[in-house]
Amino acid sequence: MDPRTIQVIGAREHNLKDVSLSLPRDKLICFTGVSGSGKSTFAFDTIFAEGQRRYIESLSAYARQFLGQLPKPNVDKITGLSPAIAIQQKTSGWNPRSTVGTITQIHDFLRVLFARIGTQHCPDCTRPIQAQTRDQIVARIVQLPPDTGVLILAPMVRGQKGEFRDFFEDMLRQGYARARVDGVVVKLGEAPALARNVRHDIEIVVDRLTLTERVRPRLAEAVETALRLADGSVIVQTDHDGPPSGGRGAGWLAAPQRDSAAARRPRSRKAPTDAAPVSGDLLLSSRYACPSCGLSFDPPSPQLLSFNSPVGMCRACDGLGERFDFDDELLVPAPSKSFLDLAIEPMRTRIGKWRRHIYQAVADHVGFDLKTPWNGLSPAARSALLHGLGSTHLTFTWRWSGGVWRHGGTFDGVIAELRANYRKAKAPMVRAYYEKYMRRTACGECHGARLNRQAAAIRLNGDSIVDVGAMTIAEADAWVQRLELDATQHLIADQILREIRERLRFLLDVGLDYLSLDRAAPTLSGGESQRIRLASQIGCGLVGVLYVLDEPSIGLHARDNRRLLDSLLRLRDMGNTVIVVEHDEETMRSADVVVDFGPGPGVRGGEVVAVGPPQKVARSRRSVTGQYLRGASEIEVPERRRPVNRPRRA
Structure with a gap:
């Protein structure tokens, strides 16, 4: 067995007629032939299917149950195979959350870039966000109307899955009596059994009090405790009624959440006063707060800038950008x-x-x-x-x-x-x-941006991640090139920017400069989807892989075809075997080996009529493709065109 070749012996899948073939590794190989001659069957249903099957069978039985597997092809023997990756023209199967940016991982690197060197701005007044001290947080709370009942909460779990039994027991041992679990206040000793696979929000109730001048020292102590527990964040809940309590959370237990029908019924309220009670949560942070509006935010993080994360998504549309x-x-x-x-x-x-x-x-x-x-x-x-x-x-x-x-x-x-x-x-x-x-x-809340207001207000050189996502590939590449960073920012972002530039360059090389990064994946054509996958594979830098592509030049203008071929040759030069099912003449002439299937379609095909370099196939008298390559046959252009039927005027 020659390790430098892929040997296929006795392939009989579909209409293949006991085909045996030896293909060199680490080369660009073009499968061509008339439609229905068996070239796709040999490439995808035989070579790729066997390569994928062998790789999956090398995994454990537990891992195999999560992976789809193609059936074993009808072939006697195949040797010299590498792990195989098929890049086909698929327009279905994309998640509606997927975009050009997420598929190519450009959006992932942009999230890290904006989280590390971006500047948080206030969504209301657009001023840069500054850190708050404990005294400033207390001053913000006491600005609430007098006699407002508040709960001081320490946010401990934000959008995480789990049962959290050990967490509840640990907090109970530390002396805390209650927690707010998914919006409902419960006793820690009677904490509900939580679903393991559902995301939960859990806040520890630090104190409950009514805002008066006498409680300011107690409020300051509660805020300091919450900031220490929650790593710099505190939530003030102001939507409860009832007489104040003397102990930490003693005597306070939220009623079960009302159903939607009850929520729609009018609620009786106390007679209005000059300062009406304020309802809702007030998030305050010792790290980020607007000095003008008093709004506080969590520190920027990659999760905050992800529309697939509960932390960063627009809650009105669940991060889809539409409703x-x-x-x-x-x-x-x-x-x-x-x-x-x-x-x-x-x-x-x-x-x-x-x-x-x-x-x-x-x-x-x-x-x-x-x-x-x-x-x-x-x-x-x-x-x-x-x-x-x-x-x-x-x-x-x-x-x-x-x-x-x-x-x-x-x-x-x-x-x-x-x-x-x-x-x-x-x-x-x-x-x-x-x-x-x-x-x-x-979505009327995020206007299609998919992110919440805080995430959309993080800016770098005056642009938000939403602005960059709306750019085309060519515009985003120019934006990265003109970024002005100081020495510290450059040190932090150097590697991130290199990854972004490389992925943008790969997309430019395959002729996708016109796509925007926020373009939804389900709206892409088959050719666009295939070239995006191709650019992603080039960016991965894998070596020793067998790639099988289905007509990557389809839909491409002749101007961009050369750039696509250069990308395929680059994939080959990295140490990979590239098999392309193609009818394009320029692709055939650029290939190292051309395999022509035929001589006809269906039952009249399923044979290899010519194999070798393009020059050798062009000399083959049996090959229909060879006749066109050497100029013996050509597509005739009619001297007279049919007239265009113009619509009659009414």
């Missing part, structure tokens, strides 16, 4: 109807008295009549009914024969109700009914 949501226009097919006459079609049932008194409060607040036709309502009135009024406090008036009852609350909009109904729907017919009124649109 499948109810569309304002589709919801109202008959705008001549009024709201009470079910202008919003998927509401379906007649509006009862309870729901009507809620909608009437919205109409009274905005100033319109529910009986007015939809096309006669102002944009503000339509928006209020569809999308709600946010955190605006409304007074709802319920009248019955015995008197009047007033209660307060907020209104989230009809679309919020429809979303809840759609999520709860189990029957495919019901979901299909709602989907008639839904449309896929860009």
Whole structure:
């Protein structure tokens, strides 16, 4: 057995007729022939399938169960095979989260670059973020309205999978009584059993108090403890009610989270004061905080800049950049109807008295009549009914024969109700009914950027990672070249920039300079997908691998074909065997070995009619391809073209 060759003996897969062939290693080999002659069968279903099968069988039985394996080809013997990689023209199978940047790992290196030498800016006022001291954090908390009840929380687990039993026991031994697990406060001694494969957020309850001047020393101590526990971060929760407690978290236990139906019902509230209670979480950090707005952020990290991570993704669209949501226009097919006459079609049932008194409060607040036709309502009135009024406090008036009852609350909009109904729907017919009124649109929160506001506000030389992602390959290459870094930044980013430049150069070499880095993978053509895979393989720098490619020149302009061939030759010169199934003449003439299959398609093919350097194949009288290579045959160009049928004018 010659270690410098790949020996195939007795290949009979599909229409191959007991083909035996010896191919040199570390060469560029072109398989050609008429369509259906067996060249793809020999390349992919025989050589690649056997190379992949042998590599997978070298792994343990446990590892093999996670890997797909091609069936054993119908062949007597193959020797001299290396681990094989097929680069085919696939347009399906891409994850919707994949982009050109993630496939080529350019986005991964950009995340590290921006996290290490980028500057965090405030999303609101765009000022650079500075570190906060403990006293500044305390001063920010006491700016909340007086008598606001707060929980001081130390964020310990952020978006991690696990059961965390040992963590709960350890915190309990340290003297902490409660924790907030996925938004619900529980006793550590009665911590819930958590699903191992679900991501969880866990914060330790350090203290609970009501903001007055007397509690400032206690607040400062609680903040310092939380900062020490959570490595510089503290969360202030302000959405609980009830009398203050004297001990650390004693007597406080959050009620279970309300279901979506309960969340939509109006909530009674205390009479409004001059300083209304503030609801929600306030994240403060001793590391990064805006001196103007008082907003605090986690330190920049590669995870923060990933739209595939819970830390960095836009929570409104889960990092997809688009949402499948109810569309304002589709919801109202008959705008001549009024709201009470079910202008919003998927509401379906007649509006009862309870729901009507809620909608009437919205109409009274905005100033319109529910009986007015939809096309006669102002944009503000339509928006209020569809999308709600946010955190605006409304007074709802319920009248019955015995008197009047007033209660307060907020209104989230009809679309919020429809979303809840759609999520709860189990029957495919019901979901299909709602989907008639839904449309896929860009996320209104991140505007297609996929990242949250903090991640999108990290800048380098005035540009965010979102700005760089929107650039084409050629523009991104120019951006990297003109980066101005100081000595410290250059020392940190030198290796990262080298990796980014190399990958951009590979994409330029295969003629993909026009693609943007944020281009979604499912929108790529088969040829573009194949050339991206090719560029990724060149960037990996593997040696001793057998690559099998399927017509990589398809869809390429002649100007870019030479650059593609140079990339294939570079892959060969790195010490790899490259087999290309191709019809392109320039590719055949650039190959070290040409194998012509034929002589015809189907049952009339399955044989090797010529093999050798391009010059030898061109001299073969039996080879159809050889006739075209030596000029004996050519594609005739008709002297007269058929006239173009112009459309008649109406």
